Amino acid sequence: MQHIEVKSSNIRSVAWEPVGEDSGTLQVAFKPKGEEDPRVYEYEGVSHAAYRKLLNAPSVGSHFASHVRNSYKSKRIDTPEEMRRAQDKEETKEG
Numbered sequence: 001m002q003h004i005e006v007k008s009s010n011i012r013s014v015a016w017e018p019v020g021e022d023s024g025t026l027q028v029a030f031k032p033k034g035e036e037d038p039r040v041y042e043y044e045g046v047s048h049a050a051y052r053k054l055l056n057a058p059s060v061g062s063h064f065a066s067h068v069r070n071s072y073k074s075k076r077i078d079t080p081e082e083m084r085r086a087q088d089k090e091e092t093k094e095g
Contacts, residue, residue, distance in 0.1 A: 001027050008060040012038065016051040023047055026054075027077070028064065043072040 003013035012031045018024040026046040030039045050067070057063035 001025075003027065003029060004055065006055070006060045010061045011064060014051070014054060014060075016046065016048065018048070019044075024051070026051055026068065026072070028068075038078070039076060040078040041074050042077050043068060043074045045072055 001015035001017050003015040005013045008031075010030060012029040014029070015027040016024050017027075023045045024047070026043040028041050028043065030041075032038045046068070054060060054063055054068060
């Protein structure tokens with residue numbers, strides 16, 4: 001999924017991919033806090049309209065908290081080790 005960076009103090013980027021005719025999967029990448037590893041969650045059954053509303057909200061973080069976080073089934077899709085491996089692969093490609 002292609003992530004789009006957003007202006008938010010808590011959320012780094014979001015991405016959406018269609019799964020069915022009227023819904024899809026939303027990925028939300030959160031900014032790390034201190035030494036914590038970044039977290040990425042997937043939310044199932046999110047419409048494209050809901051994704052666009054999130055992207056266009058005056059406050060992405062507030063909109064997420066009010067309209068997404070507890071409204072859709074979610075799961076964490078990353079682990080610290082997976083994130084480090086992905087970063088290492090990207091750095092190897094660049095170097």
